[in-house]
Amino acid sequence: MANMRIVLCCLLILRVTSAVPSIIDIKKGIVPFEGCEGTAYPPKEPDTVPTYTINLDDSPFDRWNHIMKDKKTQMHDLIADVRSLMKILMGEKVFNIINSSLPKLAETLPSPFYEExxxxxxxxDLPLSEVTLYNIFYEVFTLCTSIVAQDKHGRMYHGRNLDFGLFMGWDLKNHTWRVAELLKPLVIHLDWQRANKTVFQSVNYAGFVGVLTGVKKDKFTFSLDERFGFNGGFVGLLEWILFHDHKQQWVGFFSREVLERAQSYEEAKDLLSKKRLLAPVYFILGGVNAGEGCIITRDRENFNILSLGSRKSGSGSWFLVETNYDHWKNPPFFDDRRTPAIKCMMEGGQEEATEKLLYNVLSTKPVFNKLTTYTSLMQAGDGKINTWLRNCPDPCWPW
Structure with a gap:
């Protein structure tokens, strides 16, 4: 199975390098890290995103209708572009084979996700196959930066950049990734309610039924960052399809279930640590009380927890930083967002551990880059989650 993963990765790389400019071409005009951003906060009001309510008492067949009525055109634009790119990356014959199998895959997904x-x-009016592809894409194609910080009074803050669309259509004229730009109009806040009361809140791309960023008032904050590995999402997906191994958890769907079910930071941490997953991932949690913050590094079976105050790599005594690399390893030189983020957190200091500091750190290049679709700031104590769309001006790192 590991050999199959390597072959798939090699084929993907070959396809990708024929579909986008070379890395050298992309990086023309880019400057190295030159210092911490200090003036990005407060964000511009027009960059905020709309809020919708999901009524969990409604039938799963009705919950998303009002949202998709508003976002139908934007979702068509995105899916059309993704369809074209996937045909280039995979080859049209391979894409058609995979696409034709997706409706059957959808039928095997747990309720209520299939119904939704x-x-x-x-x-x-999109084929179920393409809606399914849109929903499982995030198992293997997401980059991110997440930060949990504690101020001097023990108040917890959680911020994240959601980066998406690497190698998915570089626009030479505008210096942007096409898929990242098409995703931005789909970013929404969701207020998930039952009996007219909020259960939790999240930030979603409209039509994506899992959760990558969320908060449960008086309980915990949550974000998810992709973790790379040979035994990754492609392998889990093949096991699901070929061997009918349906006991593993889809990461985005499972995250939503935890936000619905867990009634405390500790319960969420326990649930996220122990279930068998379809793909490796980093779960980042913040709580309500001082010291409640951790990075849960998951492969599909096992876990490692780095807690606030450990003073290990990727952390200080009062904050944690996770990008897309294990905290016990150095990030690669071509994608080191961790070092600038840590440097800027330390430069700001715990005395300034506020939403302002987190937003400015998340606005520091290359933590902030051409893939960044949105930045969210969360606080579990008051259940607050604020999100802004992002556009990184040149010169700016492609990732």
Whole structure:
């Protein structure tokens, strides 16, 4: 199975390098890290995103109708571009084989996710296969930066950049990734309610039924960062399809279930640590009380927890930083967002551990880059989550 993963990765790399400019071409005009951003906060009001309510008492076939009515055009634009790119990356014959198998894959997904995707397909007039592809894409294609910090009074803050669309259509004229730009109009806040009361809140791309960023008031904050590995999402996906191994958890769907179910930071940490997953991942949690912050490094079976105050790599005594690399390893030279983030957190200091500091750190290049679709700031104590769309001006790192 590991050999199959290597072959798939090699084929993907070959396809990708024929579809986008060389890394040298992309990086023309880019400057190295020159210092910490100090003036990005407060964000501009027009960059905020709209809020919708998801009523969990409604039928799964109806929950998304009002949202997809508003976002139908934007989702069509995104899916059309992704369809074209995937045909280039995979080859049209391979894409058609995979695409034709996705409706059957959707039928094997747990409830209510299959029903919700079916309703999104109906509301948008998109094939169920393409709605399914859109929903499972995040198992293997997401980059991110997450920060949890504690101020001198023990108040917890959680911030994150969601970066998406690497190698997915570089626009030479505008110096942007096409898929990242098409995702931005789909970014929304969701207020998940039951009996007219908020259960939790999240930031989603409209039509994506899992959760990558969320907060549960008086309980915990949550973000998810991709973790690379040979035994990754492609292998889990093949096991699901070929061997009918349906006991593993889809990461985005499982995250939503934890936000619905868990009633404390400790319960969320326990649930996220022990379930068998379809893909490796980093779960980042913040709590309500001082000291409640951790990075849960997951492969599909096992876990490692780095807690606030450990003073290990990727952390200080009062903050944690996670990008997309294990905290016990150095990040690669071509994608080191961790070092600037840590440097800027230390430069700001715990005395200034506020939303302002986190937003400015998340606005420091290359932590902030051409893939960054949104920045969110969360606080569990008051259940607050604020999100802003991002556009990184040149000169800016491509990732």
């Amino acid at each position: 995707m079916h309703s999104i397909s109906s509301a948008t």
